[in-house]
Amino acid sequence: MLAYIIRRVAQSILVLLVVGLVAFAMFRFVGDPIDNMLGQERTQADIERLREQLGLDQPFIVQYWRFLEQAIQGNFGLSYRQGRPVSDILIERLPATLELAVVSGLMALVGGIALGIFTAIRRRGVSANVIMTLSLVGVSLPTFLIGILLIYLFSVELGWLPSFGRGEVTDLGWWTTGFLTESGLKALILPAITLGLYQMTLIMRLVRTEMLEVLRMDYVRFARARGIRERAINFRHALKNTLVPVITITGLQLGSIIAFAIITETVFQWPGVGLLFINAIQFVDIPVMAAYLMLISVMFVGINLIVDMLYFAIDPRLRADRTQGGH
Amino acid sequence: MTDTPVLSVHDLVVEIPTRHGVLRPVDNVSYDIHAGEILGVVGESGAGKSMTGNAVIGLLDRPARIVSGEILLSGQPIQGLKRDVIRKLRGKKMGMIFQDPLTSLNPLLTVGDQLTETILEHLKVGQTEARKRAIAALEEVGIPAAAQRINSYPHEFSGGMRQRVVIALALCAEPDLVIADEPTTALDVSVQAQIVALLKRLCRERGVAVMLVTHDMGVIAEAADRVAVMYAGRLAELGPVREVLTQARHPYTAGLMASTPLASQGRKRLRQIPGSMPRLGALPTGCAFHPRCEFAQDKCRQEPGPTIDRCDGRAACWFPLTAKQEVSA
Ligand SMILES: Nc1ncnc2c1ncn2[C@@H]1O[C@H](COP(=O)(O)OP(=O)(O)O)[C@@H](O)[C@H]1O
Ligand code: SF4
Ligand SMILES: [Mg+2]
Numbered sequence: 055m056l057a058y059i060i061r062r063v064a065q066s067i068l069v070l071l072v073v074g075l076v077a078f079a080m081f082r083f084v085g086d087p088i089d090n091m092l093g094q095e096r097t098q099a100d101i102e103r104l105r106e107q108l109g110l111d112q113p114f115i116v117q118y119w120r121f122l123e124q125a126i127q128g129n130f131g132l133s134y135r136q137g138r139p140v141s142d143i144l145i146e147r148l149p150a151t152l153e154l155a156v157v158s159g160l161m162a163l164v165g166g167i168a169l170g171i172f173t174a175i176r177r178r179g180v181s182a183n184v185i186m187t188l189s190l191v192g193v194s195l196p197t198f199l200i201g202i203l204l205i206y207l208f209s210v211e212l213g214w215l216p217s218f219g220r221g222e223v224t225d226l227g228w229w230t231t232g233f234l235t236e237s238g239l240k241a242l243i244l245p246a247i248t249l250g251l252y253q254m255t256l257i258m259r260l261v262r263t264e265m266l267e268v269l270r271m272d273y274v275r276f277a278r279a280r281g282i283r284e285r286a287i288n289f290r291h292a293l294k295n296t297l298v299p300v301i302t303i304t305g306l307q308l309g310s311i312i313a314f315a316i317i318t319e320t321v322f323q324w325p326g327v328g329l330l331f332i333n334a335i336q337f338v339d340i341p342v343m344a345a346y347l348m349l350i351s352v353m354f355v356g357i358n359l360i361v362d363m364l365y366f367a368i369d370p371r372l373r374a375d376r377t378q379g380g381h
Numbered sequence: 382m383t384d385t386p387v388l389s390v391h392d393l394v395v396e397i398p399t400r401h402g403v404l405r406p407v408d409n410v411s412y413d414i415h416a417g418e419i420l421g422v423v424g425e426s427g428a429g430k431s432m433t434g435n436a437v438i439g440l441l442d443r444p445a446r447i448v449s450g451e452i453l454l455s456g457q458p459i460q461g462l463k464r465d466v467i468r469k470l471r472g473k474k475m476g477m478i479f480q481d482p483l484t485s486l487n488p489l490l491t492v493g494d495q496l497t498e499t500i501l502e503h504l505k506v507g508q509t510e511a512r513k514r515a516i517a518a519l520e521e522v523g524i525p526a527a528a529q530r531i532n533s534y535p536h537e538f539s540g541g542m543r544q545r546v547v548i549a550l551a552l553c554a555e556p557d558l559v560i561a562d563e564p565t566t567a568l569d570v571s572v573q574a575q576i577v578a579l580l581k582r583l584c585r586e587r588g589v590a591v592m593l594v595t596h597d598m599g600v601i602a603e604a605a606d607r608v609a610v611m612y613a614g615r616l617a618e619l620g621p622v623r624e625v626l627t628q629a630r631h632p633y634t635a636g637l638m639a640s641t642p643l644a645s646q647g648r649k650r651l652r653q654i655p656g657s658m659p660r661l662g663a664l665p666t667g668c669a670f671h672p673r674c675e676f677a678q679d680k681c682r683q684e685p686g687p688t689i690d691r692c693d694g695r696a697a698c699w700f701p702l703t704a705k706q707e708v709s710a
Contacts (some may be wrong), residue, residue, distance in 0.1 A: 272484035278440055279479075279551060280499045281472030290498075294489045370534040371488060 055366065066355040073351040077344035078121045107132075130345035135337045140345045144327060148349075149230045150220055151315055151326030157242055158250030159308045166254045167300075170261025177266065177287055181365050186262075192255035197314060201248040201321035207229055208244060216241045218323040249318040253307045260303055264296040271295070305361030309354045385456045386413035387557045387590035388475075393450035395429075396438050397661075404661040406432040406445065408614040409688050414590040416557065419581065421605030422623065423637070425658050428611040430594045434560040437592070438477050439467045448631070455557060476551035481567040482543035486535035492546050493531035496553050503554035505619045518549040522579060541572030541604065545579065552583060559584075562590045563655040565600060577604050589693040598641040602626055610634045613658055613669040617687055618696045630696035630703075632674045668699070676700050 099266035105111045109120060109131070118299030124130065130140035144350035169189075173182040192200075207219035224234040232238025268274065269292055277291050322327065327346055366372050395407035398400060406429045414420045422430050435441050437452055439459070452459050454474055459467060479485045487495060496515035500506065506514065512531070519527035522545040537545055544564060549588075551559055561580060565573040581604045584591045601608050601622060608625045610618040610633065618631040629635040636654035656673040659665060668686050671677040678701050687697045695701070 108688055114453070201677070246445075272481060273487040274478055275440065276477070276479055276485045276547070276550070277495075278468075279438055279477035280554070281470070281502055282466050282498060283468065283502070286498065289489070291487050297491070368490075369489065371536050 055372075061357060066359060069355055070348075070351060072123060073347060074125060075118075077102045077125075077347045078118050078171070080340050080344055080347075096104065113230075125348060126237060126346075130348075131341045133334075133339055133342050135334070135339045136343070140341045143330065143342065144345055144349065146230075147325060147327045147330045150232075150324060151312065152263075153232060154245055154249060154318070154324060155312050155315055157252070158246040158248075159311050160250070161246060161250040162253035162257055163304065163308070164251075166257025166304075167261050169254075170256040170296075171265060171288070171293065173258065174262045174265035174269065177262075178272055184257075189255040189258055190304050192251050197248060197252060197317045198321050200251055201244070201318060204244045204248060214237070215244050217244070219327055245318050249311060249315060250322065252314070256307055257300070257304055261296060261300055264300055265283060265292055268292045268295045294368065298365070301361055301364050301368070307355055307366075308356040312353055313350055384528060386415050386453075387455055388414045388592070389453040390433075391451040391453070391454070393433065393452065394448050395441065395445055395709055396434050396448045399444075399447045399662075400699065401636060401662055406459050406661060407436060407488070408618050408686075410611075410614075411690070412609055412616065412619055414592055416590050417584060417588040418606045419584055419591040419593050419604050421591060421601035421608040422611060423596060423598060423601055424611035424617075425606060426596065427658060427661075430596075430611055430613040432614075433611070434477065434562050434594055438471060438475055438560055442469050442472075449510050456638065459632065469503070472499055472554045472556065474555040475560065476554075477699075478544075478547055478551045478559065478561040478564045480563040482540060482547050483567070485547050486543060486550075488535055490531050491534055491535045492538075492550075493648045495550060496531070499550060500553050501707070503650075514553065521552075521583070522546070522549045524549070529633070542574060544568060544572075544576050548576075548579065548583070548589050552587070555587075556589065558590045558592070558596070559685055563596070564593070565595070565597070565673040573600070574603070580604065598637065609638065613664060614699060615659065615669065617670070618698075625695075628702075630693065630701035631670075631698045632676050632702060634696070635702055636673075667702075668697075676702075 110119060112120070128141050130144075132138065133140050133143055136143060169185060173185055176182040193202075205217045208215045216237070219238035219241060219266070222233050222235040223230045223232050223238055232242055269288075274287060274291055277287050283290070315324075315326060316331060319326045319328035320323065320332050325347065330342060331346040333339075334346070383622075390413075391411050393407055393410045394405060395405040397504065398404060408429075410429075410433055412420065413582075422433070424430055432441070432445065435445075436447055441447065449557060454470065460469065486492065490498075493512065493515055496518060497511040499506070500511040500514050504511070504514070515532055516527045519531060524530055524542060524545055530538075532582070535546070538546060548564075551561075559580075564574050564580065568576060577600055580593065583589060593600070595601060605622045607620060608618075608622045609616055610625070610631065612633050618625055618629065618634045625634060626638065629638055633654070636652070640654060641650040642651060654673055659669060659672070665672055665682075667683055668674070668677070668681040671681040674681065678700065684699070687699050688697065689697045692698055693701050
């Protein structure tokens, strides 16, 4: 098991190095940052000074090495556009994205698993079929359309919830949170639904399919033949077995919530890293784009590692070190 | 031992409605099993053996359903009972053992979890006592170092050991009836005999009534007291195992015997019954066996299929074989 973990960590580092290369390549080959930062009125001296300041006069390999060195320390240089350290900007923006992602991730996970179980157990019931049909809509509507529809209904027509921004936030020094004010919580609802709905329907359909599969297994039949009550069969025998395959895909889904946040943040003008990234693209603000890319990949890789560990925790067959000899 | 059979099945009919008409995988089946007795049920694959067992224990898969007949457990009819009442009978009064021990156990729960769960469901005992009984149940089926192995997961046991665990599970709440549906089919030949011997021992020691489904005549000869032969959803023959094996009265049983190598029969040339069992949707009129039967006559083709009680009480055949008759060689 330890060997496996080491291998997985090594793989993760490799992935991050490749992403780092892509991020770095953007520095070299996309756009001309000097153009973007200085505008039309500039002297040759200005250009030289800025090139030097940004390190753009160094040879490729030196720049790449410096980039890696700095990236590990969380230093991505100055934003071309704002002239401030990228890490400062990211840290400012990250709480908004994380709070949104965590809320919609939880919603997707809890709602998806609960609805998946429900629709599997009551697969012939009317409500289960209605939910399944609605979920098709959830899967096929694009995220931005869901966002716009929600805004139209709850902000424009009913006027219950705000259509953009994060509401009032509380500054805790190292973190800004919208959880502590009413307007902050209200502002969170629509974006969280928009971001989580797709994942929730996916998880729900996945859980349902798996659960139906598991309920047909011999050991469920044997449990029934022993008179185990339905509740225990569904939640003790079936659910645990359902979760083994569900965990992998769900982990990836939750990772992609942070990536999908770009669209939601744009629709709701949510001041997170996704919106930051979109704005950075408009201005070819390479350091911000590169840092965003690295940040997202670190999160993806991290979530993947955690998912793998969960696998071990749930499935005894993978815990080779617990085996006490087979016969 | 009382005279009331542990299990009594009368004229059981199971039907499956399909788009092409109603199928009858179990058609007018009647038999009794007494305490301490093993009834062997044989027949080709698809004869309705599993359906019969599933119907008794109340685990028929939709759309199959019991349409008529009676199932009495120690004299008490179980049809019409509430679902939850029948559930409580399962495990407590009747247990079931399935074919494949690899898939019968939940891979994510220890065998101890699965045993105590079953014991706690049916017996009025506490956690500690349940655990003690779980260990005793494993010991009884011959699992070495049961007190340690109780914390093992199913994948940590070999196939034969797993089937022992399955048997322990089926018996841990002390049912009066056990339905074993091909309990040895999925096992290595080397452990099959051990499992059969174990079932036989438990049946004798505990006085459990056992319905032992198999398509292996050798298992029947080894373990069963009486044998029921099924063909196309019906009982073809029912009688004490010695008599049926040595002097089959139904031509199908005789054919089965002739096609099985049995030590008791000495070296005889094996003969296969010509043709194959008809599909349920395409049963011939009259006796379902007549297209393959060398004794078939007009009556067999025209009259409704014979049942055991309308014939000689042992074989469902208008012209049962007599002692002198042999399937021609
Ligand atoms: N859902 C179903 N639809 C149609 N026929 C079925 C269905 N389930 C089982 N059968 C038929 O029921 C018959 C009895 O099956 P089964 O009891 O499993 O046979 P056995 O255990 O003797 O091999 C078989 O002929 C099978 O084809
Ligand atoms: S009833 Fe006729 S066809 Fe059927 S088994 Fe007897 S002799 Fe053969
Ligand atoms: Mg079968």
